[in-house]
Amino acid sequence: LSLQPQLEAKTNKLYGFEALLRWQHPERGMVSPEDFIPILENSEHMIELGYWVIRRCFELCQEFIEHGLSDVRIAINLSAGQFTDTHLVEYLQALLNEFSLDANHFELELTEQTLVKNIDSAIDMMDKLKVIGFSFAIDDFGTGYSSLAYLKKMPVDVIKIDKSFVFGMLENRADYQIIMSTIAMVKNLGLHVIAEG
Numbered sequence: 001l002s003l004q005p006q007l008e009a010k011t012n013k014l015y016g017f018e019a020l021l022r023w024q025h026p027e028r029g030m031v032s033p034e035d036f037i038p039i040l041e042n043s044e045h046m047i048e049l050g051y052w053v054i055r056r057c058f059e060l061c062q063e064f065i066e067h068g069l070s071d072v073r074i075a076i077n078l079s080a081g082q083f084t085d086t087h088l089v090e091y092l093q094a095l096l097n098e099f100s101l102d103a104n105h106f107e108l109e110l111t112e113q114t115l116v117k118n119i120d121s122a123i124d125m126m127d128k129l130k131v132i133g134f135s136f137a138i139d140d141f142g143t144g145y146s147s148l149a150y151l152k153k154m155p156v157d158v159i160k161i162d163k164s165f166v167f168g169m170l171e172n173r174a175d176y177q178i179i180m181s182t183i184a185m186v187k188n189l190g191l192h193v194i195a196e197g
Contacts, residue, residue: 003060003074016073016107019057021049041079050082051091057106058099065101075107075137080114084121089128096132103133107158111139119150130155137194141182151189159186163196 003017023031040046057074064072082088096103108129115122115138126136137158138151161182168175179195186193 014069014072016075018075018109019053019077021053041081046079047082047085050079053077054092055095058095058101061101061105062099065105073105073107073135075109077109077139078114080111080117083110083114083125084118088125089132092129092134093132103129104135107135107137109137109139109160112141115154116150119153123154126155140196156191158192158194160194160196166195 002020002022004020021033021037023033023036025031040049054076057076061072061074078088092103095101110122130136135157136155137160138156139160140162141159159182161179165175165179165182169179170176183193
């Protein structure tokens, strides 16, 4: 598990971290997440691994707080299977109790694809977790399922613009315009925006 820092653009202050899975293979070296995550997502091991990642993030958050980073936030990606798992709310509540942590230290990330599969059940699950205090981010925003109709219905706090737009914005005027329009829209909705990459 690797934690990638997130910085606030205006102040360059540490905003939080995003938990990322990395695989250091003994023979192949570093294996790209693009190579192993899709395979994991289609296996019975994804939910088990996802819960290990969540638990590890709680452990790290507790360590950060003990070292003086009391306002740290960790973004955790949830797979579609994990987000629909009936034990998710119970598991997260048990971890909050075990580690004596507040849910506002964690941001749960979901892709647009996960959210639009069944909008009503997604909203129901999000509402249950929002009551506990978790915040939500839409990851890889703009990669094919963007819709203002669902965006205004869901209790989302953060929009993360996909890195493909960010990487291309200096050479491609269309990417630049998409990013500027997305930032304006997100701010008008009262949400936070993160540029990935």
